[in-house]
Amino acid sequence: MTTFEEAPRASLEKLIALPGRQAYDKSVRVFNLAAAPAPAAAATATTVDDVRTAVRYARQEGLGVRMHSTGHAAASGRPVGAGDLLIRTELEGGVEIDTARRIARVPAGTQWGAVIDAAQRHGLAAPHGSSGLVGVVGYLLRGGVSFYGRAKGLAVNCVRAIELVTADGQLRRVDLSSDPELFWALRGGGGGFGVVTAVDIELFAATSVVTGATYWSAVHADRILSRWLRWSRSAPPEATTAFRVMNLPPLPEIPAALTAGPVVCVDGAVLGSPGTDGAQRIADELLNPLREVGEALVDTWHAGRPSAVAQTHMDPTEPFPMYGDHLLLDELDADGAAEFLRLVGIGSGSPLVNAELRQLGGALSVPPDTGGALASLDARFAYMGGGVPFEPVTVDDIHAHCAAVREVLEPWNTGWTAPTFIDHYAQPQAHLSAETVAAVDEIRRRIDPAGLFRGDIATNATALS
Ligand SMILES: Cc1cc2nc3c(=O)[nH]c(=O)nc-3n(C[C@H](O)[C@H](O)[C@H](O)COP(=O)(O)OP(=O)(O)OC[C@H]3O[C@@H](n4cnc5c(N)ncnc54)[C@H](O)[C@@H]3O)c2cc1C
CATH class of the missing domain: 3.40.462.20 (Vanillyl-alcohol Oxidase; Chain A, domain 3)
Structure with missing residues (x-):
């Protein structure tokens, strides 16, 4: 893997697409057509190196970084516009299941249908939502309400580790022991910490x-x-x-x-x-x-x-x-x-x-x-x-x-x-208490001091007091 500073010019040119190019259109495609993103530039990242290269490009160009997977929630964040680079995560690798530990490793960009199928082969299930086409990462980071929810809880509680590229270009694997504060904030804190590249989730037995x-x-x-x-x-x-x-x-x-x-x-x-x-x-x-x-x-x-x-x-x-x-x-x-x-x-x-x-x-x-x-x-x-x-x-x-x-x-x-x-970012929203919002903000300032990912934060600052 290249270091953050070393991304060669050729890989930038291959990865970053400007408006008018086919690759740009592919990267900005969304499921919710009510909100077409119009970033300054766009990239489809299939490797961790791609993600790091794209983040580096955004920093060089003074752009904010936004990310999506399927665009099911395209209208729920502030509009992606001229000041942004939009990264579509479509990480390679596929779903891997550790049957002994009942853990699935899921690359960002994977849709729930792939996890459901892989888990089912081992008599296991995952806390997906109503559609198999929704992206695993976007659903989990925002909580996730499943038809297994009353039995198993909010889906995000099944997350055991999150891998992400942060503003400094570092790939971090975050779990309860490596960085408990960031792991806490990532799970439902509203985003704005980095580009997630993979998650580990715990599955449960479900034969019938x-x-x-x-x-x-x-x-x-x-x-x-x-x-x-x-x-x-x-x-x-x-x-x-x-x-x-x-x-x-x-x-x-x-x-x-x-x-x-x-x-x-x-x-x-x-x-x-x-x-x-x-x-x-x-x-x-x-x-x-x-x-x-x-x-x-x-x-x-x-x-x-x-x-x-x-x-x-x-x-x-x-x-x-x-x-x-x-x-x-x-x-x-x-x-x-x-x-x-x-x-x-x-x-x-x-x-x-x-x-x-x-x-x-x-x-x-x-x-x-x-x-x-x-x-x-x-x-x-x-x-x-x-x-x-x-x-x-x-x-x-x-x-x-x-x-x-x-x-x-x-x-x-x-x-x-x-x-x-939440369908639209302007809807009244209050997901977290004011105290939780303040605690998450503090962790966000530590991880992303320059606010590279600030635009990705779900509109939850208006917490109920
Ligand atoms: C038909 C339909 C059915 C649904 N059913 C349910 C349901 O049963 N239960 C439920 O709880 N919700 C449901 N939802 C809502 C859905 O869970 C959210 O829209 C979810 O955020 C979609 O995630 P996504 O990754 O597919 O969407 P995207 O629009 O691609 O991403 C949403 C957000 O997730 C974040 N994100 C995505 N990828 C990354 C990444 N790699 N790194 C960092 N951040 C990232 C970004 O903030 C992004 O703006 C449904 C939505 C639809 C349209």
Whole structure:
């Protein structure tokens, strides 16, 4: 490996792309088309040396460094612009599994689908989110809320080591013993420490999982929601589910039964224990009372392998423009449920493709002793509402409706937010306490005194006091 000062001119020219070049377009490509980055220069880094070369270039040119992997969260940071170099991390090497220690080493740029497949071959699973296309690093650094979350906690708590290139060009391997302060700040502290090149994560045993989604016409929304809420109050932690009201567009990949009008959906996963039928029993206790409410349009719940969990939510697989909002909510009583459905249920005229209540609690609310800056969520539900400007819906329609939903949910709003569910950097955000923000800032000043990575910091400085 070359030293930081020695990056040869030829490697700079090969790596750094300016606007107008094909390599630039590839490096700035994002999944969320609502926020196209327009940096001064861009690079796709496939090796640690590439990352160090790119960081060196940014310092020489007086540019800030921003990074991304898939661009699923492209709109959630301050816009990437003329003062920035954008590094797309696509590190080589693939997922490596140490089965004895149940540790996966994951190069930056890897999407969750690759980890799910590699882990499954050994009877193991990882705390991924609803889509296998989301990037491992961006999801983990911001917390990560999985359908295994109530059983296993916030996904970031499974991180055992992080390798990153810092502003001085050094490749550091950071864990609980090498630099406990930086390891703490990296895990949920909002970014701005360096370019992560790989993470080690702890996997868990998962031979059987019960997972799926049941959809009904939205005429059944109030009874489904009230039964789901009642079940959720004493639900076992093995189960993590979501209640959703959806207005799905007539796309070829979506069953026609679901696009004829608004539908409601209960989906998620129940993590089983080897040799028991407990997961199926838990799923039945949830689903049987719901199935009595009305005939399902589609019902995919089944006992399957962990890879099925990333199919359950039917997340989009092609880039599209997303606009949305998010709140962390307290217990939702009958009034809260009624207000929510008044704004997003049948007859509301809601333009939101998805208005979702994700079940929290269980291990998600318990920070482990060795957790990072963000290690738990103190709320009962995560609300996410989002739309896509399909004709005749406009971006303004979506924003106006999100604002109206926010207003009616205010009595149940905790004021806190989960970083991964932020769609847009200007949304109100409060992921960390003021004390935690101050402690993270101090560590950031030690690691990046000149503020090379400052633009990458998630907008969480407005912590609740
Ligand atoms: C369809 C869909 C489904 C989702 N489902 C869930 C879910 O179930 N649960 C959940 O919690 N979230 C979910 N999310 C949100 C998702 O977890 C966040 O958008 C996450 O930040 C995406 O990470 P990424 O690396 O793919 O995105 P990117 O936009 O590439 O990166 C996001 C941020 O991560 C940081 N980052 C990325 N790579 C690096 C690197 N190499 N070094 C340093 N920093 C880096 C940067 O700050 C970057 O701005 C979903 C999003 C979508 C669009």
